[in-house]
Amino acid sequence: MTRANRLSDLATWIVREGSIEIEDVTERFGVSASTARRDLDALADQQFVQRTRGGAQIASGSGDLPLRYTVVRHEAQKQVIASAAAALVQQGTVVGFNGGTTTTAVAHQLGIRMAAEHPERSEVLTVVTNAVNIAAELVVRPQLRVVVTGGVARPWSYELVGPLADAIFPQIDITTLFLGVNALDVERGVFTQHDGEAATNAALVRAARRVVVVADSSKLGARAFVRICGLKDVDELLTDSGADASMCASVTAAGVQVTIA
Incomplete structure (x- = not known):
């Protein structure tokens, strides 16, 4: 899976669940904890999620996926x-x-x-x-x-x-x-x-x-x-x-x- 596809799936998952933990990302996508953190940081940089201790939650007002994902x-x-x-x-x-x-x-x-x-x-x-x-x-x-x-x-x-x-x-x-x-x-x-x-x-x-x-x-x-x-x-x-x-x-x-x- 390419990173773009992984970010798209990750964004969809966050919309559905509301919040996720690093461990959930590593298990679901088979990536390391550091890669999971970088992916969540990338979504946070786009103001799509808010990073939390050990994971992320959907940002306020982010009820749909950005076109870029x-x-x-x-x-x-x-x-x-x-x-x-x-x-x-x-x-x-x-x-x-x-x-x-x-x-x-x-x-x-x-x-x-x-x-x-x-x-x-x-x-x-x-x-x-x-x-x-x-x-x-x-x-x-x-x-x-x-x-x-x-x-x-x-x-x-x-x-x-x-x-x-x-x-x-x-x-x-x-x-x-x-x-x-x-x-x-x-x-x-x-x-x-x-x-x-x-x-x-x-x-x-x-x-x-x-x-x-x-x-x-x-x-x-x-x-x-x-x-x-x-x-x-x-x-x-x-x-x-x-x-x-x-x-x-x-x-x-x-x-x-x-x-x-």
């Missing part, structure tokens, strides 16, 4: 989903992205595709996003016109949230929104971990003609803190081959097209 989770599935999602985009449309690892992967693939298909053209596609990392990656592509919302940046997800972000959405028309989520529940809808992100993401949904949820199979049936929207507001779920067949059937029965990448 979640990016390595289910990476292969996210890349498959990203390639399939980028292929759905038509020239001349307006594409929306909220923040997250899967939407970041989709945006990356879309930028590559547009550059390859239109090397000599400019602004063949408009992208609207509240994620500053996505905007920073795509703004160097002359084929894309990048529109960034206002708002307050969250260091965990790089998303702009709040009233300044929400104000723009009633004024724009998004053809297709690629929506990243933390969890999908057939009865209740799609969820994220942060209330500010949920409100801004819901505003993105209202501004979109078509909403495509891009979520790897681990998100189906998972739980998260706050609801973004119901499945009635979702047109398509794009997921990977690891998705549970009965869950996919239930999502289809709810009126959502399910596409397995």
